[in-house]
Amino acid sequence: xxxxxxxxxxxxxxxxxxxxxxxxxxxxxxxxxxxxxxxxxxxxxxxxxxxxxxxxxxxxxxxxxxxxxxxxxxxxxxxxxxxxxxxxxxxxxxxxxxxxxxxxxxxxxxxxxxxx
Amino acid sequence: xxxxxxxxxxxxxxxxxxxxxxxxxxxxxxxxxxxxxxxxxxxxxxxxxxxxxxxxxxxxxxxxxxxxxxxxxxxxxxxxxxxxxxxxxxxxxxxxxxxxxxxxxxxxxxxxxxxx
Numbered sequence: 308x309x310x311x312x313x314x315x316x317x318x319x320x321x322x323x324x325x326x327x328x329x330x331x332x333x334x335x336x337x338x339x340x341x342x343x344x345x346x347x348x349x350x351x352x353x354x355x356x357x358x359x360x361x362x363x364x365x366x367x368x369x370x371x372x373x374x375x376x377x378x379x380x381x382x383x384x385x386x387x388x389x390x391x392x393x394x395x396x397x398x399x400x401x402x403x404x405x406x407x408x409x410x411x412x413x414x415x416x417x418x419x420x421x422x423x
Numbered sequence: 424x425x426x427x428x429x430x431x432x433x434x435x436x437x438x439x440x441x442x443x444x445x446x447x448x449x450x451x452x453x454x455x456x457x458x459x460x461x462x463x464x465x466x467x468x469x470x471x472x473x474x475x476x477x478x479x480x481x482x483x484x485x486x487x488x489x490x491x492x493x494x495x496x497x498x499x500x501x502x503x504x505x506x507x508x509x510x511x512x513x514x515x516x517x518x519x520x521x522x523x524x525x526x527x528x529x530x531x532x533x534x535x536x537x538x539x
Contacts, residue, residue: 339524345466350514351529398466404524412458412518412527414468 313415330401337403340384427530446515456518
């Protein structure tokens with residue numbers, strides 16, 4: 308079946324450093340990738356949509372300079388949390404449209420980010 | 424405005440009983456898709472069931488069925504013969520529009536706990 312590989316699954320970083328999260332579609336092309344953030348016991352909130360070959364579209368209230376999104380190829384999208392702070396600690400998960408048999412969306416396994 | 428509402432923050436059900444998780448939605452689109460996902464403590468998003476707005480029959484997938492009442496804008500998930508492994512967070516989600524490349528929005532979720 309369709310797989311989106313997300314790495315790392317867990318990361319602990321020091322305040323002020325940057326962290327890169329990768330989502331790679333393994334057996335299908337993902338021209339679009341959705342990036343969500345989930346705080347404990349809350350829902351998934353869409354942060355941004357990345358598109359291969361163009362700039363990402365950010366949801367209202369999401370800082371573009373803090374959450375850098377790059378869609379380098381048809382199979383790879385990355386989210387970089389720059390100058391991370393403890394309030395950025397959260398669960399980040401990506402999702403790609405396709406392939407059709409999965410009714411359109413394949414999720415990565417998520418990244419639990421802890422900023423100390 | 425596009426919105427998904429889940430009014431049950433938590434539910435407790437006895438093993439082997441059936442359970443209904445409520446979901447209402449709001450959209451002005453004529454074409455849309457409705458999803459239910461299960462999220463265990465590991466964080467992964469597990470697709471359960473899908474209902475298209477033009478589907479006349481209620482969707483079923485094994486022990487899962489979706490009670491789709493279009494006029495009421497509700498899409499309740501019914502789990503028959505609940506099992507201990509069903510304990511998890513459950514999210515109702517909507518894809519406004521027809522394209523699978525459209526983003527999906529999530530409800531606030533229901534935490535289901537199955538009692539032995």
